[in-house]
Amino acid sequence: MTSQIIIALLAAAVQSGTPILFATLGEIFTEKSGVLNLGVEGVMILGALAGFVVARQTGNPVLGFFAAGLIGGLAAAIHGVVCLWFQGNQVVSGLALTILGTGLANYLGTAFIGMAAPGFAPVAVPLLSDIPGIGPIFFQHDVLVYVSYLIPPAMWLFFARTRFGLGLRAAGEYPAAATAAGLNVLAYRWLGIVGGGFFMGLGGAYLSLAYTHLWTTNLTGGRGWIAVALVIFAFWRPGRAVFGAYLFGGIMALQLRMQASGTQLSSSILLMLPYALTVIVLVLSSWRKRTSDAPASLGINIAPAE
Amino acid sequence: MKGALPLIRLEGISKSFGKVQANRNVSLTLEEGKILALLGENGAGKSTLMAILAGQLQPDSGAIFLREEKVQFTSTEKAITAGIGMVYQHFKLVDAMTVAENIFLGQGRGVWLNWKKMHREVTALAEQYGMKVNPAARICDLSMGEKQQVEILKLLHRKSTILIFDEPTAVLTPAEADNLFATMKLMVGKGKGIVFISHKLEEVMAIADTIAILRRGEIVAGMAAADVSSIAELAECMVGREVLLQVDRVPLEPRQIVLKINDLSDYGLRGVNFELRQGEILGLVGVAGNGQKQLVEIVSGLRRPTDNSLRILGLEWARFFRTAGWDRALAYIPEDRQGLATCQGLTLVDNFLLTTRGGFVRGPWLMRRQAGIKAARLMKDFDIRPLDPDAFAWQLSGGNLQKMVLAREFYRKPRLIVAEQPTQGLDIAATEDVWKLLLEAREEAGILLVTGDLAEALALADRIGVMYNGAIVDLFSVDDEDKVALIPRMMAGLACALPSPTESTPRLWSAPR
Numbered sequence: 001m002t003s004q005i006i007i008a009l010l011a012a013a014v015q016s017g018t019p020i021l022f023a024t025l026g027e028i029f030t031e032k033s034g035v036l037n038l039g040v041e042g043v044m045i046l047g048a049l050a051g052f053v054v055a056r057q058t059g060n061p062v063l064g065f066f067a068a069g070l071i072g073g074l075a076a077a078i079h080g081v082v083c084l085w086f087q088g089n090q091v092v093s094g095l096a097l098t099i100l101g102t103g104l105a106n107y108l109g110t111a112f113i114g115m116a117a118p119g120f121a122p123v124a125v126p127l128l129s130d131i132p133g134i135g136p137i138f139f140q141h142d143v144l145v146y147v148s149y150l151i152p153p154a155m156w157l158f159f160a161r162t163r164f165g166l167g168l169r170a171a172g173e174y175p176a177a178a179t180a181a182g183l184n185v186l187a188y189r190w191l192g193i194v195g196g197g198f199f200m201g202l203g204g205a206y207l208s209l210a211y212t213h214l215w216t217t218n219l220t221g222g223r224g225w226i227a228v229a230l231v232i233f234a235f236w237r238p239g240r241a242v243f244g245a246y247l248f249g250g251i252m253a254l255q256l257r258m259q260a261s262g263t264q265l266s267s268s269i270l271l272m273l274p275y276a277l278t279v280i281v282l283v284l285s286s287w288r289k290r291t292s293d294a295p296a297s298l299g300i301n302i303a304p305a306e
Numbered sequence: 307m308k309g310a311l312p313l314i315r316l317e318g319i320s321k322s323f324g325k326v327q328a329n330r331n332v333s334l335t336l337e338e339g340k341i342l343a344l345l346g347e348n349g350a351g352k353s354t355l356m357a358i359l360a361g362q363l364q365p366d367s368g369a370i371f372l373r374e375e376k377v378q379f380t381s382t383e384k385a386i387t388a389g390i391g392m393v394y395q396h397f398k399l400v401d402a403m404t405v406a407e408n409i410f411l412g413q414g415r416g417v418w419l420n421w422k423k424m425h426r427e428v429t430a431l432a433e434q435y436g437m438k439v440n441p442a443a444r445i446c447d448l449s450m451g452e453k454q455q456v457e458i459l460k461l462l463h464r465k466s467t468i469l470i471f472d473e474p475t476a477v478l479t480p481a482e483a484d485n486l487f488a489t490m491k492l493m494v495g496k497g498k499g500i501v502f503i504s505h506k507l508e509e510v511m512a513i514a515d516t517i518a519i520l521r522r523g524e525i526v527a528g529m530a531a532a533d534v535s536s537i538a539e540l541a542e543c544m545v546g547r548e549v550l551l552q553v554d555r556v557p558l559e560p561r562q563i564v565l566k567i568n569d570l571s572d573y574g575l576r577g578v579n580f581e582l583r584q585g586e587i588l589g590l591v592g593v594a595g596n597g598q599k600q601l602v603e604i605v606s607g608l609r610r611p612t613d614n615s616l617r618i619l620g621l622e623w624a625r626f627f628r629t630a631g632w633d634r635a636l637a638y639i640p641e642d643r644q645g646l647a648t649c650q651g652l653t654l655v656d657n658f659l660l661t662t663r664g665g666f667v668r669g670p671w672l673m674r675r676q677a678g679i680k681a682a683r684l685m686k687d688f689d690i691r692p693l694d695p696d697a698f699a700w701q702l703s704g705g706n707l708q709k710m711v712l713a714r715e716f717y718r719k720p721r722l723i724v725a726e727q728p729t730q731g732l733d734i735a736a737t738e739d740v741w742k743l744l745l746e747a748r749e750e751a752g753i754l755l756v757t758g759d760l761a762e763a764l765a766l767a768d769r770i771g772v773m774y775n776g777a778i779v780d781l782f783s784v785d786d787e788d789k790v791a792l793i794p795r796m797m798a799g800l801a802c803a804l805p806s807p808t809e810s811t812p813r814l815w816s817a818p819r
Binding site: 160161162164167169173174176178180181182183296 | 382386398400410
């Protein structure tokens, strides 16, 4: 009996961790190129709305999913224009993008509040879903969860084993060295921003197309901020981001279940849990002095060519 | 050797920044399989010249010929494709990546990286040139010498034929420098051409085939290394003696001692002894890197001496810096006027307050308005343009900024002044102003003038000390003509009065042939 509860809780952790995982991977991708994008929350919610609207209008959730990525990339490109073209402050621009994105999505989405859209339903993976324990936790979800399993290894492969990954990392570590090696650092930073925005948008789409199938205001509910913190927790490694995302997903799922079970604890305390964990995680990861894992030129704009 | 193919030829290159002429009509030839040494003091124009060759700067006039074909390097990429590679003093390596990743950065085609093949290629290339590197090691775990090897491998991997080394031994231990020279010999043996920038005479004599000497932006001498009869000859060419400017220096009666150094032997210095009195200028000359920096940093309080070998204004070093007020004490005029002396992003008033704020405080309050009035008056007196105390430091030319620093420091009425390369990079007019100001300041203070420009020391100083290898070789009156004639020999370490070497003595380069 208890083992069933635990398995159900872990499966819920995977499901509620998935949007955070998409967003965290997106932010890792952007930060590896040396750009800090604090607009994750705004990009995510714009992606969520775009995915919802497109899926609703076309009846095709797959189209909605990709539309969300596209809008995410476009929204992040605003950050690129400010920081790469106009050398604007990355922190300020990112914060502005969050405020702009949430405001815009809530405004445009007013007409859709409470409406439903076709989304992704759970599909059990043959064979794998029959494995006791592992199966119900990992292989009885919707297809977007399975997509999210593929991205961390793919991203690792990109960073470590491709020429473009090498260039992207160099742009984030030491742009002058990359330039001296004949690379176009600006192009790599654009790739980082837009590519990262794509994944953040997908994270948003997961919320509106698989997690809820509904549109409500403030759908992302701070998950973008958790993703920003998780990048540090993950030491900028896609593989570690998986653990972080599921840890937070687990806390969120637990919090929901505890509320539902009518616990004596105040709901305010429970709602606070994921964010309290964010603070603790940040303190612990800086405590370990692994700051050297951050891309060395993170947040530093590159001087324009003469 | 005649008949060798000129790899690259510079003809009549000139470049100026505002009023300062960094290069004037420079012509140079580098032949295949040869090492060309470019010798010159800091600020002589070596870096500008090499930046032009590497495509970072465009010359105002003149031409570059690559294998007798006229070329124009409008970008660094073009210079790189043409086979010109630069080993910078500050390595352009990504610390968080491996040796192989750095070497292959921006190289090759295709999407996938093949680690095994990359590591094999790096190892093979390194072996060809007698280097030992671990291709999988991360850059941040390497020593300076190993990092430099990676920089060299980057260029060799790109098949660069002309390699420029910008003061490559500055960061190396003597053993690493020996390795570097062996590698350089191997490289020229394979037909590459090397430009070796340095101000270390022994190294240049040990490794170069031809030597070109730059001073104040001009080539003042060019010769085959085999034709150089003595290192002193090189030293003399490098620092120069001809008088460009004449200022009237009336000797003053020296008064009380403001600085007394007694057998100071820290940080590579060896038994430095001298006294400096109010009313005199002591000029310390020598090729850069012979202990001047360490001495200046100790006297000005940036480095702590290990014993009580220093007395400033009659107090022990530690006591002096603990008790000294903002005025009537010590003023330091650093070489790095845009870094150590001023904050580029602050206004001139705030820069003025950096060292004089002690005079403009009342309780917790800073009297910025009074400071502004004072700064404006000083700027008028010192003829600093633009005459606007709210201008930012970065808006001033080098000469005006230097005058601002002098105005600020003299306002403190110092009794000991340490002036480090005070006219480096300034045009003639600004140099004359600075010289006059220093001579005036001498009435109230003792001045320790550290300079790489012998003409400056001869024009200003009452006594001259020559530094070589951490020691003051000799200290004499500027009127002692016999000794003055010997200065180039002393700077090259050839004079008799050297203290006996101790075990900590850095090893000297053996003279060639």
